[in-house]
Structure formats: structure tokens, C-alpha cells
Amino acid sequence: YTQKSLEQYAIIGTNLNETFNGMKIIKAFSIEVLMRARFLNINRELYKRIFKIYRMEEMSTPLVEFVGSLVTALIIFMGGTWVISGYITQGEFMTVLVALGLAQGPIKKINSSNLKFQGALAAINRVREVFNIPIEKTKYGVQLDEFSNSIRFRDLSFKYPEENDYALRDINLDIKKGEVVALVGASGSGKTTMANLIPRFYDVEEGTILIDGKNINEVSIKSLRENIAIVSQDTFLFNDTIYTNILCGRRTASKEDVISAARSAHAYDFIMKFPQGFDTILGERGLRLSGGEKQRITIARALIKQAPILILDEATSALDSESEVEIQKALKELMKNRTTLVIAHRLSTIKSSNRIIVLEKGKIVQEGTHDKLINVDGHYKVFYEKQYGEI
Numbered sequence: 001y002t003q004k005s006l007e008q009y010a011i012i013g014t015n016l017n018e019t020f021n022g023m024k025i026i027k028a029f030s031i032e033v034l035m036r037a038r039f040l041n042i043n044r045e046l047y048k049r050i051f052k053i054y055r056m057e058e059m060s061t062p063l064v065e066f067v068g069s070l071v072t073a074l075i076i077f078m079g080g081t082w083v084i085s086g087y088i089t090q091g092e093f094m095t096v097l098v099a100l101g102l103a104q105g106p107i108k109k110i111n112s113s114n115l116k117f118q119g120a121l122a123a124i125n126r127v128r129e130v131f132n133i134p135i136e137k138t139k140y141g142v143q144l145d146e147f148s149n150s151i152r153f154r155d156l157s158f159k160y161p162e163e164n165d166y167a168l169r170d171i172n173l174d175i176k177k178g179e180v181v182a183l184v185g186a187s188g189s190g191k192t193t194m195a196n197l198i199p200r201f202y203d204v205e206e207g208t209i210l211i212d213g214k215n216i217n218e219v220s221i222k223s224l225r226e227n228i229a230i231v232s233q234d235t236f237l238f239n240d241t242i243y244t245n246i247l248c249g250r251r252t253a254s255k256e257d258v259i260s261a262a263r264s265a266h267a268y269d270f271i272m273k274f275p276q277g278f279d280t281i282l283g284e285r286g287l288r289l290s291g292g293e294k295q296r297i298t299i300a301r302a303l304i305k306q307a308p309i310l311i312l313d314e315a316t317s318a319l320d321s322e323s324e325v326e327i328q329k330a331l332k333e334l335m336k337n338r339t340t341l342v343i344a345h346r347l348s349t350i351k352s353s354n355r356i357i358v359l360e361k362g363k364i365v366q367e368g369t370h371d372k373l374i375n376v377d378g379h380y381k382v383f384y385e386k387q388y389g390e391i
Contacts, residue, residue: 002122005049141220147308151175156207168362182342182350185359229307233314235294237286243278249305265300310340
């Protein structure tokens with residue numbers, strides 16, 4: 001019962017977190033009554049489970065008392081019969097009664113301790129799941145020097161834990177230093193999975209990824225990620241100043257570096273409109289910024305890292321057309337001396353890539369430049385025509 005009540009506490013926590021984060025949606029769709037009813041149902045279920053715990057606790061004491069009294073009555077009856085019959089003496093009988101009386105107190109304490117122990121055991125089982133999660137050994141492995149040659153995918157297949165279908169199958173791809181490679185495909189085709197495997201957010205089990213000839217599974221995670229900067233479609237900002245959020249990219253950067261990164265990301269102008277400028281507190285997950293502004297701060301954070309490998313996972317998805325053009329100019333300058341992997345649904349953002357890799361159901365189905373792929377029948381031409389009409 002304690003195990004079930006702890007699970008229900010977790011459900012309540014999740015429900016409250018969803019409610020607070022989705023407050024705008026709740027108000028916009030006027031579903032306050034629905035959310036209140038949902039919370040009351042979850043809370044009522046918690047009440048039922050806690051009530052069962054207390055019921056079991058309160059039942060155990062009288063049960064122990066009843067069993068103790070029953071045993072005592074039975075011993076008195078049997079002992080009295082044996083004394084009368086001459087099997088035992090009165091002294092022996094009194095010795096047993098005294099011992100029984102002295103034992104009742106410790107037995108009750110054992111029962112009380114057992115109730116507490118069972119509750120603690122249920123809590124330990126909940127925590128054990130977290131303790132059993134493997135810890136990343138970031139410094140363990142071969143040191144990877146600054147990226148200088150190529151990234152190679154060799155016979156790579158990958159599926160997520162507890163999934164039956166492969167997210168990627170038989171991937172063979174070489175990305176040379178300084179090259180801009182774009183990944184294109186429908187949702188679920190494996191684009192983001194490929195990008196997540198490079199910094200070892202997941203470990204490759206079938207096939208290999210080689211960076212400068214070194215298997216990334218044998219390289220220290222710390223040195224690997226020092227060579228990679230990432231801008232994803234999920235913009236996450238800390239509840240801290242704009243300056244600190246940009247500085248997360250490289251803690252040793254100077255103030256001039258932070259300002260320069262903000263200018264390159266076209267974020268400087270809107271930052272200076274705040275009264276506190278770079279010292280503005282953003283609020284939880286960047287609450288004070290618009291979607292496009294948050295995206296530009298994350299781009300500045302990646303710029304300041306100065307990593308030789310750049311991963312852009314829908315990096316301009318939250319920008320309007322005008323801002324996107326400005327960001328593309330900044331990123332174009334940034335990509336000159338960097339190896340860049342671009343993931344985008346909007347094909348306008350990847351036309352200038354050195355190569356475009358088209359993925360379908362986890363497999364590479366096309367490869368080439370925009371001009372080459374647009375002139376042959378295939379998946380890329382279909383994607384392009386869906387966005388811009390027939391060629």
C-alpha cells in the first residue's frame with residue numbers, strides 16, 4: 001500500500017507540473033473546471049491509498065493484542081489442566097506466565113517497527129530505480145584532440161531501448177572537415193537520432209562512429225563533447241541572466257566574447273532593449289523572451305563555444321522569415337571553418353549545403369547537392385514540391 005501511495009504522489013507531482021507549465025493553454029481553452037476535476041480525482045485516489053495504509057496500521061495493533069490474549073488464555077487453560085493433573089508444578093506454570101507477560105511488550109514493538117520498515121522498504125524500491133541508472137563516466141577513455149579530419153558512420157544500426165524497430169539501419173556516411181551536410185526526411189526518419197549519436201547521448205551498439213579514426217565509444221565523453229556545439233529545436237534557457245546563459249557555452253569566455261556572440265546571433269539589439277541589458281533575468285525556461293529571441297540566445301551560446309563540430313537541429317525553426325535570413329548569414333560565416341550537420345524541415349535553410357542526405361525509415365535513400373537532387377525523381381524532389389509547388 002505504501003508503494004502504491006508513493007506512485008500516486010509522483011502522479012500528483014507530474015500533474016501539478018503540467019498544470020503550472022500549461023497555464024496559458026488552460027486559460028485559453030477555459031478548461032479550469034476540467035483540470036480541477038482531474039486533480040481532485042488524482043488526489044482522491046491518493047486519499048484512498050493512504051487510508052488503506054492507516055487502516056492496516058490500526059488493524060495490526062488490536063490484532064496483535066487479540067492474538068496475545070488468545071495465546072495467554074490458551075496457556076492458562078492448558079497450564080491449569082497440567083498443574084491439576086500433576087504434569088507440571090505451580091512454580092513452573094508461574095514461570096511460563098511471567099515470561100509470557102514480559103514478552104508481550106517487545107512483540108508489540110516488533111510489530112510497530114515492522115510497519116515502519118515496510119514503508120521504508122517501499123520508498124527504497126522507488127529510489128532504487130534511479131540509483132540503478134548507469135552513470136556516464138565522462139573522463140574515462142581515450143582523449144580526443146581537436147577535430148581535424150572526418151566523421152565516419154560505418155555499418156551503423158540503432159534502436160532505442162525497449163523498442164523493437166530500428167531507428168537507423170545500415171548507415172554508411174563520411175563527413176569531411178569543413179563540410180556542411182544536411183539531413184532531410186519526414187518526421188521519424190532518423191535525422192535527430194543520427195545527430196544524438198555523435199555526442200553519445202546514446203551509445204552505438206551495432207556498427208561504429210569514427211571521429212578522426214577513433215571509435216567514439218572508446219573516447220572520453222568529456223573530450224568528445226568539447227568538440228561539439230549543439231543548437232536544437234527545444235530551446236532551453238536557465239532561470240538566470242542572459243549573460244550567464246550565453247556564457248554556459250564557454251565558461252572562460254570574456255565579456256567581449258559574449259557580446260560578439262550575441263551580435264553574430266543577431267540577439268544584441270533586443271538584449272539592449274531590456275533595462276538591465278545582459279544582466280536581465282530570463283525567468284523559468286526563458287519566460288521573458290519570445291520563441292525567436294530564445295532561439296537566438298541558444299545560437300549565441302553555441303557560437304561562443306567555438307567547437308569545430310556544429311550540430312543544428314531545426315536551429316531556425318522558431319524564427320520568422322526576416323530573422324531567419326539574418327541568422328543564416330551569421331551561420332554561413334560561422335560554418336566556414338567548422339564541420340556542420342544541419343537538420344531542417346524547411347528546405348530553404350539547406351540549399352547551400354555541400355551535401356544533402358535524404359533519410360527514409362532510418363535508411364539513406366538519396367545523397368547529393370540540392371541542384372542534383374532537384375533534377376531527379378526521388379524523395380527530395382517530392383519534399384521540395386510539397387513546400388514550393390511543382391518545379
